[in-house]
Amino acid sequence: MLYEDLAGRLGAQIRRGLLRPGERLPSLRRLGRQEKVSIATAVEAYLRLEREGLVEARERSGYFVRARAVPPPQARLPRVQSRAPQTLRNPALLGVLDVLSREDLLPLHVTTPAAELLPGRALAAATARTLRRDPGLALAYGAPQGLLQLREQIARRYLGCGVEVDPAEVVITAGAMEAISLALRCVTRAGDVVLLETPTYYGILQAVAALGLRAIEVPSRGSAGIDAAAVRTALERHPVRAAVLVPNFNNPNGSLTGDDDKRAIVAACGERGVVVIEDDLYGELAYSGERPAPLRRYAGRARVITCSSWSKTLAPGLRVGWALAGDHVDDIVRAKCFSSVATASLPQRAIGEYFARHDFDRSLRRLRRELATNAQRWRDAIRRSWPDGTRVSEPAGGVSLWLELAGGVDGQALFEAAMAHGIGCLPGHLFSLRGDYRGHLRLGLGLAWNARVEDGLRELGRLAGRLA
Amino acid sequence: MLYEDLAGRLGAQIRRGLLRPGERLPSLRRLGRQEKVSIATAVEAYLRLEREGLVEARERSGYFVRARAVPPPQARLPRVQSRAPQTLRNPALLGVLDVLSREDLLPLHVTTPAAELLPGRALAAATARTLRRDPGLALAYGAPQGLLQLREQIARRYLGCGVEVDPAEVVITAGAMEAISLALRCVTRAGDVVLLETPTYYGILQAVAALGLRAIEVPSRGSAGIDAAAVRTALERHPVRAAVLVPNFNNPNGSLTGDDDKRAIVAACGERGVVVIEDDLYGELAYSGERPAPLRRYAGRARVITCSSWSKTLAPGLRVGWALAGDHVDDIVRAKCFSSVATASLPQRAIGEYFARHDFDRSLRRLRRELATNAQRWRDAIRRSWPDGTRVSEPAGGVSLWLELAGGVDGQALFEAAMAHGIGCLPGHLFSLRGDYRGHLRLGLGLAWNARVEDGLRELGRLAGRLA
Numbered sequence: 001m002l003y004e005d006l007a008g009r010l011g012a013q014i015r016r017g018l019l020r021p022g023e024r025l026p027s028l029r030r031l032g033r034q035e036k037v038s039i040a041t042a043v044e045a046y047l048r049l050e051r052e053g054l055v056e057a058r059e060r061s062g063y064f065v066r067a068r069a070v071p072p073p074q075a076r077l078p079r080v081q082s083r084a085p086q087t088l089r090n091p092a093l094l095g096v097l098d099v100l101s102r103e104d105l106l107p108l109h110v111t112t113p114a115a116e117l118l119p120g121r122a123l124a125a126a127t128a129r130t131l132r133r134d135p136g137l138a139l140a141y142g143a144p145q146g147l148l149q150l151r152e153q154i155a156r157r158y159l160g161c162g163v164e165v166d167p168a169e170v171v172i173t174a175g176a177m178e179a180i181s182l183a184l185r186c187v188t189r190a191g192d193v194v195l196l197e198t199p200t201y202y203g204i205l206q207a208v209a210a211l212g213l214r215a216i217e218v219p220s221r222g223s224a225g226i227d228a229a230a231v232r233t234a235l236e237r238h239p240v241r242a243a244v245l246v247p248n249f250n251n252p253n254g255s256l257t258g259d260d261d262k263r264a265i266v267a268a269c270g271e272r273g274v275v276v277i278e279d280d281l282y283g284e285l286a287y288s289g290e291r292p293a294p295l296r297r298y299a300g301r302a303r304v305i306t307c308s309s310w311s312k313t314l315a316p317g318l319r320v321g322w323a324l325a326g327d328h329v330d331d332i333v334r335a336k337c338f339s340s341v342a343t344a345s346l347p348q349r350a351i352g353e354y355f356a357r358h359d360f361d362r363s364l365r366r367l368r369r370e371l372a373t374n375a376q377r378w379r380d381a382i383r384r385s386w387p388d389g390t391r392v393s394e395p396a397g398g399v400s401l402w403l404e405l406a407g408g409v410d411g412q413a414l415f416e417a418a419m420a421h422g423i424g425c426l427p428g429h430l431f432s433l434r435g436d437y438r439g440h441l442r443l444g445l446g447l448a449w450n451a452r453v454e455d456g457l458r459e460l461g462r463l464a465g466r467l468a
Numbered sequence: 469m470l471y472e473d474l475a476g477r478l479g480a481q482i483r484r485g486l487l488r489p490g491e492r493l494p495s496l497r498r499l500g501r502q503e504k505v506s507i508a509t510a511v512e513a514y515l516r517l518e519r520e521g522l523v524e525a526r527e528r529s530g531y532f533v534r535a536r537a538v539p540p541p542q543a544r545l546p547r548v549q550s551r552a553p554q555t556l557r558n559p560a561l562l563g564v565l566d567v568l569s570r571e572d573l574l575p576l577h578v579t580t581p582a583a584e585l586l587p588g589r590a591l592a593a594a595t596a597r598t599l600r601r602d603p604g605l606a607l608a609y610g611a612p613q614g615l616l617q618l619r620e621q622i623a624r625r626y627l628g629c630g631v632e633v634d635p636a637e638v639v640i641t642a643g644a645m646e647a648i649s650l651a652l653r654c655v656t657r658a659g660d661v662v663l664l665e666t667p668t669y670y671g672i673l674q675a676v677a678a679l680g681l682r683a684i685e686v687p688s689r690g691s692a693g694i695d696a697a698a699v700r701t702a703l704e705r706h707p708v709r710a711a712v713l714v715p716n717f718n719n720p721n722g723s724l725t726g727d728d729d730k731r732a733i734v735a736a737c738g739e740r741g742v743v744v745i746e747d748d749l750y751g752e753l754a755y756s757g758e759r760p761a762p763l764r765r766y767a768g769r770a771r772v773i774t775c776s777s778w779s780k781t782l783a784p785g786l787r788v789g790w791a792l793a794g795d796h797v798d799d800i801v802r803a804k805c806f807s808s809v810a811t812a813s814l815p816q817r818a819i820g821e822y823f824a825r826h827d828f829d830r831s832l833r834r835l836r837r838e839l840a841t842n843a844q845r846w847r848d849a850i851r852r853s854w855p856d857g858t859r860v861s862e863p864a865g866g867v868s869l870w871l872e873l874a875g876g877v878d879g880q881a882l883f884e885a886a887m888a889h890g891i892g893c894l895p896g897h898l899f900s901l902r903g904d905y906r907g908h909l910r911l912g913l914g915l916a917w918n919a920r921v922e923d924g925l926r927e928l929g930r931l932a933g934r935l936a
Contacts (some may be wrong), residue, residue, distance in 0.1 A: 008802035100805065101611050124603035127814070128596050136583035141784040143569050163818045172786075174642055174808040188678060190658045205521070212658060235507035305489035317813030318610045320641075337568065338674035339649045340642040344812050345785030 003044035003097050014054050014065055015239050021067040053271045077367035096430055105424040108457040109234045109398035111444035112316045117370050119363040123315055127350035137413055145339035146172020147348040151159045154322050154356050163297045169329045172322055176281045177187045179307035179323040181207045186331040187242045188213055195234055195243035197226050199299055201251045204244050207287035215433055220250050222393055225257030228264030237270050248292045252431050252442040253402040254395025256292060266299040268403045280308040286397040289374035301326030312399060318347035374445040379456055384463035387468050403441040407468030412443045417463045423456050471512035475897050482522050482533055493531040508739050525697050548602055556837030564670055564898055573892040574924040577913035579867035583845050585838050587831040591783055595818035606814045612805035614640020616814040621823050622790050631765045637797045637852045640811045642789055644749045647775035647791040649675045654799040655679055655710045655743045663702055663711035667899035669719045683901055688718050690861055693725030697733030703740050710743045716760045717750035720899050720910040721870035722863025726759060736768040748776040754865035755840035786815035810856040849922055854929035855936050871909040875936030881910045885931045891924050
């Protein structure tokens with residue numbers, strides 16, 4: 001839409017400080033002439049900016065850039081880095097592939113639930129039924145937006161946690177990572193600043209780097225997730241265009257952001273026209289069974305793009321995920337269409353058939369129970385055999401443990417020693433913009449518990465002790 | 469400058485009559501050897517002489533002393549635009565999704581072979597066997613680079629057309645489009661100039677636009693594909709970083725680039741360090757059965773990234789393609805890993821199983837025959853019922869027909885009229901950087917022939933007549 005373009009451009013000028021608080025904006029007539037648009041379009045653009053809180057109308061005087069109460073910056077929130085936004089420069093990120101590609105490891109790093117924890121048999125049966133019933137459709141192209149039946153299924157499921165989703169705004173993707181990557185491509189341009197939490201999933205850091213974005217971090221507090229006040233301060237200090245956040249059981253540290261913070265984060269971003277891309281991959285994996293709300297619950301469809309998939313709950317290898325794209329649906333479908341055309345049909349139809357005939361909730365209950373038990377077993381094993389002083393996260397959900405190593409052990413050194421012993425783990429600095437968390441390690445909870453896992457954890461602890 | 473010296477000496481010889489009008493000049497390679505200069509310098513020297521009107525290039529024959537000095541430089545090589553590289557600005561590209569998403573159309577635009585033309589039954593059986601044998605593996609994550617068995621299969625197949633491929637350089641992708649998009653992301657940065665042919669597939673144009681690249685075009689000649697001389701001239705005039713070319717049965721116009729041009733294109737790009745991304749999606753679809761060579765055949769692994777898939781020959785909906793990534797393999801695997809993690813496992817294993825037990829070549833022979841027959845039927849139908857003067861491409865392979873409409877009919881107008889009548893087709897300007905080919909239309913050859921298709925083609929012709 002013309003007026004959206006215009007509002008977008010003016011908004012960007014305001015955010016970048018080119019139009020300053022209190023400054024008078026051109027009259028409707030002048031704006032129309034200047035931009036070669038009708039007066040109606042100019043009105044729409046100003047109204048849009050007014051809704052976004054960027055401009056205000058003053059009676060008989062016209063429109064003005066809103067004068068924000070600028071808070072004393074350094075008095076607040078010492079946790080937000082004062083450094084300038086960073087372009088990613090963590091060389092360790094480039095090495096992560098070696099771990100992911102080696103097949104001879106005891107993979108204590110994997111966050112993907114093992115086959116034993118997932119309903120593989122039921123899904124295989126559903127796939128076979130799909131193929132028998134209609135091999136033609138299962139092997140032919142589907143629409144770029146994805147199978148309607150599946151989009152409806154996704155919308156129904158979100159109703160269960162208080163989020164109204166229109167199937168017409170759902171885009172099926174090749175996993176959550178593609179959804180995040182597409183969303184970023186749609187709402188940012190190279191050089192833009194995005195807000196991330198720290199630590200965060202290395203895949204998000206890589207996607208941000210690949211797009212030439214700059215990033216600014218707010219802390220993800222192990223106990224309480226993202227602090228809305230820190231987000232607000234960061235938005236005041238930096239010209240942030242979008243945020244990529246993992247409020248529910250952040251990978252690596254498992255933190256869960258509280259509902260009040262969620263509400264306030266969404267409000268702060270909304271006021272400044274910052275689009276939030278939410279990675280809700282672990283939202284269904286609360287050990288208590290009580291699903292935490294996604295950020296989307298507290299925002300309109302224009303403001304939060306929720307990304308997730310069935311890769312951690314049903315079928316990792318099928319690569320079926322989604323974006324609740326809201327007002328961005330056309331852009332995201334287009335980006336999808338011209339990067340991978342459409343998500344594979346057979347996996348979509350197989351999952352649709354699985355939902356039609358099988359009990360996902362029962363399977364999910366079992367998975368949650370297993371992950372919760374795993375977290376306990378992993379923590380116990382670490383307490384028993386790792387150096388005193390090792391600190392381990394206590395997640396209430398999700399698929400990872402975040403360790404602070406004792407005795408100043410370097411995570412990269414432990415990672416390398418572990419690899420030499422055929423054990424997979426990930427060094428903490430992978431989860432940082434520029435190599436923080438040298439003393440941390442991430443383990444995954446995906447493996448089914450057995451003696452080999454127990455031995456592996458003991459061996460890792462022994463290596464940590466030797467390095468201390 | 470070296471080349472100026474050389475041009476000066478050669479020019480003097482021509483003016484003195486030592487080299488005579490019509491006389492053939494040494495080949496670039498020979499001139500280089502003879503004068504102990506690089507081929508690039510030899511090229512520069514000949515170009516200088518060409519601009520001075522002293523020599524002329526003859527297609528596929530080399531350089532000759534010009535019969536008489538004719539200076540007008542703009543008369544030469546009219547096909548290469550002298551304009552500056554363009555950032556994409558064709559608004560029609562944004563509308564293409566409407567066509568692709570409407571399910572109520574008679575889809576005369578589709579280039580994907582219909583289910584009847586593909587071995588769906590065998591593939592479904594292979595998928596079912598895979599699932600029975602190992603549901604766990606089929607539903608679990610695979611490595612980001614893709615299944616080794618499949619990468620070996622791809623390498624074996626290229627041996628058949630004289631290309632040695634190492635399975636270790638093959639990356640499995642979600643179709644050819646993802647391969648092209650990943651390759652572009654790895655070898656370019658926003659603002660770089662890429663060389664394209666015109667007309668070309670709108671997906672390539674969109675991928676280029678999405679990455680913020682600028683593009684310069686060389687013509688794809690309907691009869692003979694890409695002209696190496698035009699490529700060379702474009703490379704001389706613009707700081708090209710990469711080329712995206714479709715030498716084998718270009719979509720839309722079906723053109724096939726000759727082997728000499730292929731060799732010369734690869735050489736010209738190689739000399740200037742320009743990476744060629746080759747879309748070889750239609751290479752297996754020569755109607756004669758004689759598979760044309762990919763550009764990769766004429767280049768080392770550093771210089772050409774060949775992208776293709778089984779979407780037009782085996783299973784569109786499975787979204788399995790590949791890149792022969794050569795020296796770029798690590799970069800492309802990394803980009804893949806952080807945009808969609810890995811290609812879905814089940815489709816890869818299903819295709820692997822299909823190749824192990826079924827006869828792809830037999831199925832392909834049948835498909836080629838059907839497409840060749842379709843091309844003939846489509847052309848006959850158009851000749852019978854479209855306005856006199858309509859010109860239709862005569863492809864020797866591939867899945868599309870390119871029409872030049874008679875009587876000045878606008879492709880967009882015909883497209884809109886067709887949509888209103890429930891018929892899908894694509895307006896020519898979709899295949900252009902900035903809206904050329906207004907008088908063209910693209911049809912696909914994917915549908916199985918029947919009375920509805922015949923009626924649809926007649927109806928389209930009637931609409932074209934009405935608009936004329």
